[in-house]
Amino acid sequence: MIVDMPATDTRSVAKRLVKLRESNGVITTGRVLTLVVCTLDSSEAEDAIDAANDASREHPCRVIVLARGDRFADTRLDAQIRVGGDAGAAEVIVLRLQGDLVNHESSVVIPFLLPDTPVVAWWPRGAPEFPSKDSVGRLALRRITDSTFAPDPREAIGKRLASHAPGNTDLAWSRITYWRALLASALDEPPYEAVDSVTVSGLREEPALDILAGWLAARLSCPVHRRIGELRVELHRPTVSIAISRPQTGRTATLSRTGEPDQRFALARRETKDCLAEELRRLDDDEIYAEALSGIAKVTYE
Structure with missing residues (x-):
């Protein structure tokens, strides 16, 4: 009614x-x-x-x-x-x-x-x-x-740290939930070596990738490079390289690992309604989100 x-x-x-x-x-x-x-x-x-x-x-x-x-x-x-x-x-x-x-x-x-x-x-x-x-x-x-729809999305997500307060979050963070899960799972397999460097590439105006790069920089304490190009994240270890890639408008991602067959996963871009529902599940401060924001300053843009 x-x-x-x-x-x-x-x-x-x-x-x-x-x-x-x-x-x-x-x-x-x-x-x-x-x-x-x-x-x-x-x-x-x-x-x-x-x-x-x-x-x-x-x-x-x-x-x-x-x-x-x-x-x-x-x-x-x-x-x-x-x-x-x-x-x-x-x-x-x-x-x-x-x-x-x-x-x-x-x-x-x-x-x-x-x-x-x-x-x-x-x-x-x-x-x-x-x-x-x-x-x-x-x-x-x-x-x-939601910095995704700001006039300059990269600038918007970059400024979120200065305005951060307990309880703040951005839907760009929720859009990479499944990417973070895949990356964490891929690193939780042998060989258990430290990550030497990371490359995150994709559209310039996609702030989810900037905050993903910040999260990796904060958690892995290694050089992280943000580039413009195909949608792809590469993790380089001394003996193994891991990459997750997906067409910009695709729904299926490919996980590649040195010396192993490629694996494919469903990884469509998350809709706003799904991101909003995820953020409503918690009402406390998201400390990992704040850490990812601080990590953006450590990212090298190319």
């Missing part, structure tokens, strides 16, 4: 939400968190809602979508409530802000936060420079950004 409420206020939206729960049997029992999605405009909101709905099937939650409009327009709040089949396992409140409300996002959000549940803030695009200091970010226990 979708209910539109043009030119309204937060009190009216809250009352209508209560009535919908009473009349349709929708309850908040079992909601494990409140997910606040901060979008740049209404056109971006639908993609974010779709991803949040899919993630809510694993993490039942209330989703509050802030769609920021023209801050110089007349002050206005247009709301939409989605419950039932139109909201996955969540209940979705879409708040379209105009005028002065754009500068007071947290005041609009607070009336809809579920009591006694953690708050997670997610910026699909246009993340603030310091998420933990943002008005919505200060309400959240966990703050999720």
Whole structure:
């Protein structure tokens, strides 16, 4: 069910939400968190809602979508409530802000936060420079950004360390979860030699590769080179070289090891909904992510 409420206020939206729960049997029992999605405009909101709905099937939650409009327009709040089949396992409140409300996002959000549940803030695009200091970010226990869609993705992921605070994370980190697992598994086989050097190559505008290079530099304490080219990670040991490669738009990766037959693995690019669901599984500080960010400074760019 979708209910539109043009030119309204937060009190009216809250009352209508209560009535919908009473009349349709929708309850908040079992909601494990409140997910606040901060979008740049209404056109971006639908993609974010779709991803949040899919993630809510694993993490039942209330989703509050802030769609920021023209801050110089007349002050206005247009709301939409989605419950039932139109909201996955969540209940979705879409708040379209105009005028002065754009500068007071947290005041609009607070009336809809579920009591006694953690708050997670997610910026699909246009993340603030310091998420933990943002008005919505200060309400959240966990703050999720996505440098992949920044104007300069490499620059964005490079700046994440300066703005890092406990609870911050980036979906570029989640996009390499399976790559990290494959690399760790490949290194956990004989010969158990130290890694002399690493080469990470791929598209320049793919920040997931930059943070992957940073993670390897931090964990292996060896020279790591980041290059532009085919999607490939090479680990060089004194007697063995290990490489994982995949076509840029492919779904299957090849693991090559000196003196052994190639192995093939399913390794498609992860969708936003899967990365978001992964990040919602933990609400504590991700120390390995912070370590990977610090490792980017040790990477040599070629």
